[in-house]
Amino acid sequence: MDIVKNYINGDFHNPSNNEWINNYNPSDGKVYGKIPNSNKKDVQKAHKAAKSAFQKWSKTSLEERSRIMIKIAEGIDANLDRLAKAESKDNGKPLWLAKSVDIPRASSNFRFFGNAITQFASESHENVGDNTINYTLRQPIGVVGCISPWNLPLYLFTWKIAPAIAAGNCVVAKPSEITPMTAYCLGEIINDAGLPKGVLNIVHGTGESAGQAIIEHPDIKAISFTGGTATGAHIAKITAPMFKKLSLELGGKNPNIIFDDCDYDDMLTTTVRSSFANQGQICLCGSRIFIEDTIYEQFKTDFVERVKELKVGHPSESDTKVGALVSKPHLEKVMQYIDIAKEENGTILCGGNQVVLKNYENGYYLEPTVIEVPTDECRVNKEEIFGPVVTIMPFTKENEVLTMANKSDYGLSATLWTNNLKRAIKMTSQLQVGIVWVNTWMMRDLRTPFGGIKTSGIGREGGFEALRFFTEPKNVCIKY
Numbered sequence: 001m002d003i004v005k006n007y008i009n010g011d012f013h014n015p016s017n018n019e020w021i022n023n024y025n026p027s028d029g030k031v032y033g034k035i036p037n038s039n040k041k042d043v044q045k046a047h048k049a050a051k052s053a054f055q056k057w058s059k060t061s062l063e064e065r066s067r068i069m070i071k072i073a074e075g076i077d078a079n080l081d082r083l084a085k086a087e088s089k090d091n092g093k094p095l096w097l098a099k100s101v102d103i104p105r106a107s108s109n110f111r112f113f114g115n116a117i118t119q120f121a122s123e124s125h126e127n128v129g130d131n132t133i134n135y136t137l138r139q140p141i142g143v144v145g146c147i148s149p150w151n152l153p154l155y156l157f158t159w160k161i162a163p164a165i166a167a168g169n170c171v172v173a174k175p176s177e178i179t180p181m182t183a184y185c186l187g188e189i190i191n192d193a194g195l196p197k198g199v200l201n202i203v204h205g206t207g208e209s210a211g212q213a214i215i216e217h218p219d220i221k222a223i224s225f226t227g228g229t230a231t232g233a234h235i236a237k238i239t240a241p242m243f244k245k246l247s248l249e250l251g252g253k254n255p256n257i258i259f260d261d262c263d264y265d266d267m268l269t270t271t272v273r274s275s276f277a278n279q280g281q282i283c284l285c286g287s288r289i290f291i292e293d294t295i296y297e298q299f300k301t302d303f304v305e306r307v308k309e310l311k312v313g314h315p316s317e318s319d320t321k322v323g324a325l326v327s328k329p330h331l332e333k334v335m336q337y338i339d340i341a342k343e344e345n346g347t348i349l350c351g352g353n354q355v356v357l358k359n360y361e362n363g364y365y366l367e368p369t370v371i372e373v374p375t376d377e378c379r380v381n382k383e384e385i386f387g388p389v390v391t392i393m394p395f396t397k398e399n400e401v402l403t404m405a406n407k408s409d410y411g412l413s414a415t416l417w418t419n420n421l422k423r424a425i426k427m428t429s430q431l432q433v434g435i436v437w438v439n440t441w442m443m444r445d446l447r448t449p450f451g452g453i454k455t456s457g458i459g460r461e462g463g464f465e466a467l468r469f470f471t472e473p474k475n476v477c478i479k480y
C-alpha cells in the first residue's frame, strides 16, 4: 500500500481524524494506496504554518526566492522517472506522456515563475502639472489556497503554487483526491530544495471536506481553482461574501473549425491529438469538430481511419496511445454520453465500447469514439464529456460555423484551420473564447494569459497575469 500523508510545516502528518480514502489504480481498478481524508482541523493546522511563515517569506529577496524555485525545478527533473511512473499509475495516462509532458511541465512551472518574479515590475505615473508621482506596489496577499484537478495532476498543481510562492505568498494547497500521488512526492523535493517550512502546505482529501475548509477559511484570502464548472460556481458562492480574490479555470467544449484551404495532413494529425490526447481529458481538447462541407466526406473517412489505429492499452506500454480513464465513475459518465448520442440520432462512426484488456480486466478503458451528429443542438455537442469522445458535423458558410461555435455556454478555447489570413483575423476576433489556436493546438508559451470566458471561468493565469493575481496592487501618490 502506498500511503500518502499531509505535508504541513515541512513534515509529513497523518490526518487528525485518522480517516483514510482508498486510492485506485485506473489501469487495473485495484486499490493501491490510502490518502488522508483531511478535515477543517488539518486545514487549520496548514493555515497556521503558512501564516507564521508569511512574515519572513514575503520579505525574502527576489533572488533568493528565485534560487529556491529553480532548485525545486531541478529536483523535479532529477526525479523525472519516479514522478512520471507515479503520475501514470495514479491517473491512467500513458507513461510516455507523463514523462514527456506532465512532469517536464511541472519543472518548467517552477523555473518559469522563479525567473519571472525577478522581472516583475510595477507601474508609475508622473503628473508634472500637479507635481505628483504615483507608483503601484504589488504586495503578496498572505495565505492563499490552490485547488487542482485530476487530469494533469502535477502540471496544474505546480501551475498554481509556483506563481503563488514566487510572489511571496504562503500556500495551503489541495490536489485532487483522485490523483494525490505526485503532489505528495513533491513534499520531499521541496524540503531538499530548502523552501522554508510552512511556505507550502499540502492537505489531501475530498472537495467536500478538505476543499470546503480551504474555501471557507476566512484568512485564506485568494483561491486559485481548476476543476468542474459546477464546483467553480459553488466556490464563487461561498467566497463572494468574504470578498476573496478568485481565479477559476473551469470546463470547456471547444470548437475545432476546419476549412478546406488548410494544410490537410498537418490538420489531420493534430486533430487526432487535440481530440484524444490524455484520453480526451484536457479542458483544451477540441471536442466539437466542424468541417467545411467541401472536404467533409474525405475528412470523415481519413479521420475515422486514423482514430481506429490508436492503440488503447496499458499506460506502461510505449505504443499505447489511449490509456485508462481516471476513475470508474468518470468512465461511466463518459459512456452515458455515448448512449445519449444514440438516443439523439447520432451515428457512432467508430469506438463507443468499453475495452477489456487481458490481465487488466477491471481497468477503465474506452475506445476513442467519433460521433457524427445531425445537429449542433444535441446534448453531446453542448455538454462537457471530458473523455475520448468527439462530435463531427459539416458546415457551409463562415458565419454559420461562427454562430455554432459561439452558441456554447463554455468559452475556453477554439482551434481554427485555414490559410486564409483575412478569415483567420476576422474569426479569431469574433470567437467567444479566451484562447484561439490557428493551424496548431495546445502550443503553450507560459508568458501568455490562460483562461476562459462564460462558464469556462473568470480571471487569467500564466505569465505576469498569474503574478498580478497573487499580489494586491497598492497605489501610492506623492506630491513633490
Ligand code: TXE
Residues within 6 Å of the ligand: 147, 148, 149, 150, 151, 174, 175, 176, 177, 205, 206, 207, 208, 210, 211, 212, 213, 215, 226, 227, 228, 229, 231, 232, 234, 235, 249, 250, 251, 252, 282, 283, 384, 385, 386
Ligand atoms: O471535478 P471537481 P470532478 C470537469 C469534467 C469533469 C467534471 C467533474 O467535465 O467530468 O469537471 O470532475 C475539488 N470545495 N473537469 O468532479 O469536483 C476537488 O477535490 C473546494 C474539468 O473531478 O471540480 C478537486 O481537487 N474544492 C477540469 C477539484 O476541486 C472542491 C478538470 C476539482 O474537482 C470542492 C477536471 C469544494 N466544495 C474536471 N468540491 C478542467 N478545467 O480541466 C470539489 N473540490
